[in-house]
Amino acid sequence: MASMMELGSEEDPCASTFSLVDEDHTLANSLRYILNRDPRVEFCGYSIPHPSENRVNIRIQTTGDPAKDVLKDALQDLMVMCQHIRKTFTNAVDQHKVAKRQGEVSMKSGITEPSTE
Amino acid sequence: MDNVSYQRFPTVRIREIKDDFLKFELRNTDASMANALRRVVLAEVPTIAIDLVEIEMNSSVLNDEFIAHRLGLIPLTSERAMDMKFSRDCDACDGDGKCEFCSIEFTLNVKCTSDQTLDVTSHDLVPSDQQYPVYPVGFMERAEYGGYEEDPPEQRGILIVKLRRGQELKLRAIARKGIGKDHAKWSPAATITFQYEPEIHINEALMETLTLEEKKEWVDSCPTKMFDIDANTEQVVVVDAEAYAYDDEIIKKADAMGKPGLVNIISREDSFIFTIESTGALKAADMFLNAIEILKMKLDAVRLSMETEENDDQFGELGAHMRGGL
Structure with missing residues (x-):
């Protein structure tokens, strides 16, 4: 999928622009959000330089840490978040199904139970 | 890398779930994640x-490309799609997209012999591969119904073309894996929306100054x-905040x-509050x-490309230029 290029200077690794090919708002906006939550980040923003080019530039300026490491952490955090949503989602689906089945059973047997909904 | 992380832990509550409809709450996260x-x-x-469609015979009123x-645009059952290969990066065939790992073949052969108009529908598409069958949506449910004419409209399949006496349609179609970005026909979503949860606070003191009228x-x-008015207390109550x-x-x-x-x-x-409606494909x-899963794969792809320098080659001269000859 995506391939990335870092644009920055070797003297100052705290400020870099990362250019991602074949990505769009989907990834860039959520990355920007998670990066802006990180106190090490002084500035973070993204842009799509041209709408017909499949490229997005993410600018990161940090308070001292290398921008690359901060971006790596942000990616990791987002991965964990995805994992978490996946887990909670499957749990919620299972719970919902169990609750529904219980509701049906109690309706059939005539037992009045407080609604699980 | 330090161990501090700034992620949040969203929660999910399912409101309603059906095969083709889903409504749930996603809490404790941000619009960027939801979006x-x-x-x-x-x-x-x-x-x-x-x-890909190879038309052998078409004497219908619609032209071949139509x-x-x-x-x-016909949705096909796509449970297999996540495990299938895109035909452009299939190793088994050299990209002609005709092997079992990246394609499914259908045939359609219909001729109208009666005086009545014949409807050619998605039910007339027959998958040739019986090992991993992929069907047009509703194809399996059709067995529960007998003749086409008496069936409820939603069981009659998706109309492709109508034939009059003597007209014939014979073709071979190749179905492939794809994504909505390339063509909307591959999008599994009929609709997908999310909305913020509104919180409504009525100023009760001020409300009491109003007459019932x-x-x-x-x-x-x-x-x-x-809102509605409670018949007994004559008070304004919120009945459906999400409306x-x-x-x-x-x-x-x-x-x-x-x-x-x-x-x-x-x-x-x-x-x-998410509302998802499926086309029936998934x-x-x-x-x-x-x-x-796909969002995770995207994140992984970016992380991996960070560790490999050879990606710079993909940018060719532009990359060298932008790196300033470092």
């Missing part, structure tokens, strides 16, 4: 759709039915009645789960 998931479901969750386009007038000014379309109508009405601040509506910007819940 990323929405965008992935819409444009990047793979499904299977007809992509029929090919209509065939492409005024209350009724105010309640009726809402284009979506959000609020953020149209400000009731706020304007309160101002016009000389009661500004009668109601205060805030949207909770960390809670989302189950609504699977669409969402696949979307999470």
